[in-house]
Structure formats: C-alpha cells, structure tokens
Amino acid sequence: MYRNVVVPAISEEELPRVLKKLELYESIVNNEATCYICGELLKLETVGAIAMMNDKPVLLCDKPSCLGKMTLLINEHRCKYAMASSMK
Numbered sequence: 001m002y003r004n005v006v007v008p009a010i011s012e013e014e015l016p017r018v019l020k021k022l023e024l025y026e027s028i029v030n031n032e033a034t035c036y037i038c039g040e041l042l043k044l045e046t047v048g049a050i051a052m053m054n055d056k057p058v059l060l061c062d063k064p065s066c067l068g069k070m071t072l073l074i075n076e077h078r079c080k081y082a083m084a085s086s087m088k
C-alpha cells in the first residue's frame, strides 16, 4: 500500500499566498504557468491542484481528467499531493 495521496483543500483566499510561497504566483500572473498534464495555460481561477513531483511543485488545471491522471502519476512515483484548490 503506497497510496499516499493527500488532498487538503485550500481556499480561494489562501491560494495566492501558497502560490507565492512556492514561487509559482508570478508565473501564473505572467501567463507562463501551464497544466502539468494537458499543458493548458493556467490562470488563478483555473488552478485545480498543486502537486509535488520530484520535490518540485507542479500545477494542474481544474479538469477532472487531469486531476485523475495526476493521481495515477503520484501513486506511480509515490509522490505526495501537495494540495488541491477548493475554488469553483
């Protein structure tokens, strides 16, 4: 049992702070951030989750298919999900 997927929800108010801490905020407001799975350009409103891959934070869009694929990847690599946005 290597499932170690933790998805604590973060609120809309917390998201910018968390993104700044991970040094991802600038890339989003500068339109440089893309979904790790589908490559779609991300905005603050479309960030669905933040995951840790090889100790690097990666961003996902809010499409369920991307979140599903990421969960598979995380289980494969035994990475920990960092957090998911609860924004909708």
Ligand SMILES: [Zn+2]
Pocket (backbone or CB within 6 Å): 035, 036, 037, 038, 039, 040, 060, 061, 062, 063, 066
């Ligand atoms: Zn995506």
